[in-house]
Amino acid sequence: MKRTAVIGIPRYLSYFSFGELWERYFEHLGFEVTISPPSNQDILDEGVRETVNDACIPIKLFHGHVKSLRDKADYLFVPRLGGTRTRYTVCPKFLGLPDMVKYSLSGLPEVLAPRLDVRQRSIGAWRELVKLGVQLTGRRLAASRAFAQARRVLADKVSEIQREGLPALGFPQPSDSDLTVGVVGYPYVIYDHLANGGLLEQLLRQRVSVRTPELVTDSQMKERSQQFPKDLFWFYSNRTLWSGLHFMDADRLDGLVHVTAFGCGPDAMVGKLLEMESRQRGVPFLSVMVDEHTGEAGVATRAEAFVDMLRRRLRGGSAS
Amino acid sequence: MKISYAHMGTATYAVEALLSRLGHEVIVPEPPTQDTLTLGTKYSPEFACIPFKMVLGTYLEVLERGAEVLVSGGGMGPCRAGYYGELHKRILGELGYDPEMIFFWPPLKTPRAFLRKVKRLKENASWFRVLGGLRLLWEKIKVLDGLEQLSHRLRPQEINRGSISKALERALDMIREADTVDETREAHQRGEKLLRSVKVRDVDPDELLRVGIIGEIYVQLEPAANFYLEEKLGELGAVAKRSIFMTDFTKEDVLNLKDESIEELAEPYIPENIGGHGRDSVGETIHYAKEGYDGVVQLAPFSCIPEIVAKSIMPALSDKMGIPVLTLFIDEQTGDAGIGTRLEAFVDMMRSRRRALSRTAAPGAD
Numbered sequence: 001m002k003r004t005a006v007i008g009i010p011r012y013l014s015y016f017s018f019g020e021l022w023e024r025y026f027e028h029l030g031f032e033v034t035i036s037p038p039s040n041q042d043i044l045d046e047g048v049r050e051t052v053n054d055a056c057i058p059i060k061l062f063h064g065h066v067k068s069l070r071d072k073a074d075y076l077f078v079p080r081l082g083g084t085r086t087r088y089t090v091c092p093k094f095l096g097l098p099d100m101v102k103y104s105l106s107g108l109p110e111v112l113a114p115r116l117d118v119r120q121r122s123i124g125a126w127r128e129l130v131k132l133g134v135q136l137t138g139r140r141l142a143a144s145r146a147f148a149q150a151r152r153v154l155a156d157k158v159s160e161i162q163r164e165g166l167p168a169l170g171f172p173q174p175s176d177s178d179l180t181v182g183v184v185g186y187p188y189v190i191y192d193h194l195a196n197g198g199l200l201e202q203l204l205r206q207r208v209s210v211r212t213p214e215l216v217t218d219s220q221m222k223e224r225s226q227q228f229p230k231d232l233f234w235f236y237s238n239r240t241l242w243s244g245l246h247f248m249d250a251d252r253l254d255g256l257v258h259v260t261a262f263g264c265g266p267d268a269m270v271g272k273l274l275e276m277e278s279r280q281r282g283v284p285f286l287s288v289m290v291d292e293h294t295g296e297a298g299v300a301t302r303a304e305a306f307v308d309m310l311r312r313r314l315r316g317g318s319a320s
Numbered sequence: 321m322k323i324s325y326a327h328m329g330t331a332t333y334a335v336e337a338l339l340s341r342l343g344h345e346v347i348v349p350e351p352p353t354q355d356t357l358t359l360g361t362k363y364s365p366e367f368a369c370i371p372f373k374m375v376l377g378t379y380l381e382v383l384e385r386g387a388e389v390l391v392s393g394g395g396m397g398p399c400r401a402g403y404y405g406e407l408h409k410r411i412l413g414e415l416g417y418d419p420e421m422i423f424f425w426p427p428l429k430t431p432r433a434f435l436r437k438v439k440r441l442k443e444n445a446s447w448f449r450v451l452g453g454l455r456l457l458w459e460k461i462k463v464l465d466g467l468e469q470l471s472h473r474l475r476p477q478e479i480n481r482g483s484i485s486k487a488l489e490r491a492l493d494m495i496r497e498a499d500t501v502d503e504t505r506e507a508h509q510r511g512e513k514l515l516r517s518v519k520v521r522d523v524d525p526d527e528l529l530r531v532g533i534i535g536e537i538y539v540q541l542e543p544a545a546n547f548y549l550e551e552k553l554g555e556l557g558a559v560a561k562r563s564i565f566m567t568d569f570t571k572e573d574v575l576n577l578k579d580e581s582i583e584e585l586a587e588p589y590i591p592e593n594i595g596g597h598g599r600d601s602v603g604e605t606i607h608y609a610k611e612g613y614d615g616v617v618q619l620a621p622f623s624c625i626p627e628i629v630a631k632s633i634m635p636a637l638s639d640k641m642g643i644p645v646l647t648l649f650i651d652e653q654t655g656d657a658g659i660g661t662r663l664e665a666f667v668d669m670m671r672s673r674r675r676a677l678s679r680t681a682a683p684g685a686d
């Protein structure tokens with residue numbers, strides 16, 4: 001009997017936004033899906049070894065994830081994520097990702113690199129994914145059906161997160177918190193324990209409620225986007241900026257933390273803007289830059305100092 | 321109004337001609353120096369790329385000299401994203417400057433906004449004058465490019481080190497002084513003659529090493545950002561062929577036409593435009609290899625995303641096409657001496673490689 005083919009999906013980068021959809025889609029199509037483990041030291045070390053050394057940490061981590069799947073799958077799923085052809089709505093590294101991976105890592109199984117549009121609302125843009133399914137299985141109807149189902153699962157997940165907050169992402173909120181802090185950054189940095197040195201857990205442990213960009217709805221984002229020229233940044237950078245503004249202006253949170261990856265070009269700009277905007281509003285701002293040497297201890301100290309300062313501020317009554 | 325802009329190689333002087341034609345008082349930016357970069361770095365985000373920092377430094381310098389309006393070509397630098405100018409504006413604002421900033425994007429992409437900005441710049445000048453100014457701009461860009469290219473060809477043969485650079489400087493001044501298209505053409509002839517009068521060794525041009533320069537546009541076009549790479553290569557005896565000259569740039573970006581063939585060459589490696597010049601770098605490397613060049617130098621600002629993608633493909637590409645590639649990532653800590661040493665080693669390597677190649681080729685040829 002023919003063995004079911006295995007599709008490997010790296011648990012990194014856009015997986016944090018769309019992983020559910022991809023996983024379900026291929027499963028519905030009858031494939032076995034294997035996801036790389038959550039980032040660990042091995043994955044990081046391998047990534048650092050295999051990737052051009054000028055790349056940002058997330059790209060290195062991604063290479064590590066891909067490598068960890070090398071002998072475990074018949075196909076590797078590394079989508080080419082972009083916006084429309086004329087607008088660069090993602091960091092160029094997302095567009096060139098399949099190319100980087102193919103030329104940096106040897107001995108990979110076949111790489112599936114459909115061209116996907118990040119604006120998940122437009123169904124037409126995901127047609128490529130269905131096309132890929134048809135190519136692999138020859139079953140058009142099954143592919144469309146699998147896609148429709150998978151899309152529903154993702155949509156449900158997104159609204160669950162927006163309804164219930166961080167617990168839906170696997171982080172229990174403290175029950176007795178006196179402070180609420182916005183943590184902004186790219187999902188592959190703020191939710192990846194290894195990438196951020198456990199920052200979220202640190203804050204939660206210190207009885208701080210945390211809000212992240214994934215809890216902000218599209219319409220709330222859109223409202224904030226009015227303050228800047230259109231299309232200032234990439235998809236994820238825009239989300240970081242807009243949710244930061246939302247946390248300061250609409251939610252009036254006690255402080256803002258920006259988590260940024262070493263070597264990230266776009267982040268340098270987003271971080272600077274957030275810093276300027278928070279200074280104007282008098283909102284306490286902390287920027288945490290993570291690199292391959294960031295340990296939990298270092299992150300913990302910085303988080304602690306920030307939280308202490310916020311609590312002092314609260315008691316002193318200087319917070320508005 | 322007192323107007324200024326970012327320095328960008330020799331094109332700086334062509335822009336000067338256009339703007340003063342329109343009746344503005346032009347504050348011509350000086351070539352960026354280490355101080356310019358230090359100044360720009362001080363107020364930029366740490367990981368901003370070098371074009372961002374150098375341009376910010378230049379803006380601060382010209383603002384100190386009284387500039388009220390800053391003009392910038394949108395196509396350069398920002399991987400075509402919008403944040404570059406916007407952030408410059410905000411940073412300058414925090415420092416207490418409030419210049420009017422006019423960003424130009426390729427005219428064919430947003431024709432209406434383009435026209436509005438031109439009107440703003442033209443103020444009271446007649447359209448006739450604008451047209452005349454544009455013709456002068458184009459002519460100057462063309463001849464400046466021409467003189468520069470000639471200097472790159474001649475420099476490897478110069479007998480007295482620095483004599484070509486000195487002649488070029490004088491030739492550029494001649495162009496700068498020209499007020500009309502005719503004067504520009506005439507100055508071009510004089511300049512060319514001057515360059516050709518420099519004493520050079522009589523060598524077969526085929527014997528000179530040829531190096532293609534590829535990479536991000538600003539660091540290619542602004543010699544101060546690439547440590548005068550072409551001069552250095554010339555002095556080491558190699559002819560540098562840059563991929564972007566202002567004339568191509570104007571063709572490609574300002575008029576929004578694309579050179580299909582470079583893209584087609586890159587297609588098997590990077591099937592889609594990834595912003596900046598990333599894909600072009602791959603296509604151009606293939607092009608130079610096919611043309612029999614001895615090597616390629618890839619120039620990129622540190623943290624430049626499209627060039628990092630390109631670089632990750634370079635080892636495989638260089639192997640397959642049989643052409644050595646030297647990648648130079650540049651940030652504010654890059655030192656002139658370091659670049660010099662790496663170039664020297666690269667030129668030595670290319671030279672022995674060529675010798676080895678001709679030795680293996682010789683017995684077969686008759």
Ligand code: SF4
Pocket residue numbers: 056057058059091092093094186261263264265266267625
């Ligand atoms: S946005 Fe930044 S962190 Fe993400 S891939 Fe691009 S450079 Fe890397």
Ligand code: SF4
Pocket residue numbers: 265369370371396397398399400536595596597621623624625626627
């Ligand atoms: S192309 Fe490179 S140097 Fe230019 S703005 Fe983009 S990242 Fe910076």
